[in-house]
Amino acid sequence: xxxxxLAKRQDSxxxxxxxxxxxxxxxxxxxxxxxxxxxxxLMADMPxxxxxxxxxxxxxxxxxxxxxxxxxxxxKTLLQEFTSANYYRQFKLSxxxxxEMTTAELANGVLTLRIPKAESAKxxxxxxxx
Amino acid sequence: MTGWDLFQEMDMLRRxxxxxxxxxxxxxxxxxxxxxxxxxxxxxxxxxxxxxxxYIEALVPGIDPKDLDLNLLQGTLTLSGERKASENNGQTxxxxxxxxxxxxxxxxxxxxxxxxxxxxxxxxxxxLITLAKPQSEKPKRISVRAN
Numbered sequence: 192x193x194x195x196x197l198a199k200r201q202d203s204x205x206x207x208x209x210x211x212x213x214x215x216x217x218x219x220x221x222x223x224x225x226x227x228x229x230x231x232x233l234m235a236d237m238p239x240x241x242x243x244x245x246x247x248x249x250x251x252x253x254x255x256x257x258x259x260x261x262x263x264x265x266x267k268t269l270l271q272e273f274t275s276a277n278y279y280r281q282f283k284l285s286x287x288x289x290x291e292m293t294t295a296e297l298a299n300g301v302l303t304l305r306i307p308k309a310e311s312a313k314x315x316x317x318x319x320x321x
Numbered sequence: 322m323t324g325w326d327l328f329q330e331m332d333m334l335r336r337x338x339x340x341x342x343x344x345x346x347x348x349x350x351x352x353x354x355x356x357x358x359x360x361x362x363x364x365x366x367x368x369x370x371x372x373x374x375x376y377i378e379a380l381v382p383g384i385d386p387k388d389l390d391l392n393l394l395q396g397t398l399t400l401s402g403e404r405k406a407s408e409n410n411g412q413t414x415x416x417x418x419x420x421x422x423x424x425x426x427x428x429x430x431x432x433x434x435x436x437x438x439x440x441x442x443x444x445x446x447x448x449l450i451t452l453a454k455p456q457s458e459k460p461k462r463i464s465v466r467a468n
Contacts (some may be wrong), residue, residue, distance in 0.1 A: 223407050224415035234407055236419055238382040238446030262378075262447070266371035269329065269431065270336060273365040273380055300382030300446015 217279040220256070220302075224282075228314055231288065231306040237278050238300035245297055247304065249290050254282045256302065287312030332431065363424050364400070364448075372460065375430055375452040382446030383419070389448065391441055396433045398450070401425040 220235040237245070237258045244259035258278035289307040296303045369376040379400060381389065389402040406421040430452065438453035 221418035221420075222416050223419045225407070225412040225417075226415060227412045231415075232407075232412075234383075234419065236382040236446070238380045241445050264369065265376045266369035266374070268367070268369055269375075270333060270366070270368040272362070272367060299384060299386075299443070 216276050218276045219280050220258070220278045222280070228308075230308055231284075233282075233302075233304040233306070235278075235280070235302045235304075236300065237297075237302055239275055240278065240297070240300065240302075242297055245295075245302065247295050247302070249284070249293065252284050252286055254284050254304075256280050256282075258302075285312070336429075362426065363420070364426060366400075366426065366428055368428065368430075370431070370454075373454060375434060375454065377428060377448075377450040377452070379426075379448040379450070380446070381443075381448050384446075386443040389443065391439075391450070393434070393436055393439060393452075396430040398428045398430060398452070399425065400428070400448070 220237050222236075223232075223234040225232050233254075235256060237256075239260040239262050240258035241261075244261065246255075246257040246259075248255045248257070256278065260275045260277055262275050284306070287309045289309050292307045294305045296305075364379045364381045366380075367378040369378075377398065381400075381402065381404075384402055384404050388405075389400070392399040392401075401424065403423045404421045407419070433455060434452040435455050440451040442449045
């Protein structure tokens with residue numbers, strides 16, 4: 192096994208949760224987060240999660256993404272490159288967001304969260320008087 | 322352990338060795354510059370079997386099923402497609418962990434399959450492929466006549 196492959200394996204090793212409320216192995220989903228003038232967009236890869244198993248919470252400035260995977264295994268294993276586990280990840284968000292207007296969408300195993308910024312956090316153009 | 326099978330272990334080992342040597346001269350000596358998702362073993366797959374079928378699960382989240390291409394040639398299944406980048410026009414990135422780009426993966430099946438009975442379903446970012454084993458492969462029960 193090459194060093195690169197070893198590193199890749201370690202990458203995919205599920206990590207423990209940051210908090211101790213529940214035990215068990217979890218996977219940390221890969222995310223893209225980008226910010227525009229109007230809102231903050233978060234996209235997370237969570238293959239195997241359906242709408243019922245997904246739980247997104249935003250409280251006290253902490254965004255918690257929880258995804259439950261239920262996959263039935265069929266037959267006898269010949270080759271296994273991934274094991275399914277539940278997804279869990281937390282983010283600390285700034286207070287300048289509009290939590291009420293947040294929208295979540297789950298399509299093709301990708302979660303897309305759109306979090307609008309609060310009025311006070313939007314960039315303002317200041318006109319210069321001549 | 323109940324399911325330990327020497328031949329299966331040997332096959333797994335052979336696949337791992339194949340995998341390790343696939344990139345010799347390319348990956349091992351030069352650290353890859355911008356290793357996209359097409360550089361390594363993407364997507365990840367699981368291969369299972371029972372008496373009638375082979376089952377393949379591939380992790381391909383965020384892909385339009387129309388952009389996925391499956392080809393079966395004898396005992397080799399090729400999965401290719403493209404994962405589109407998140408649309409980002411001049412926005413500020415905070416995290417950029419999800420890869421994108423074209424990919425191709427070839428999976429060697431332990432034996433030939435019945436090409437006419439292939440089923441592929443895309444569900445929640447996972448591609449589930451069912452390949453039927455040829456009729457002759459299936460174990461047949463032979464009853465013994467008693468005189």
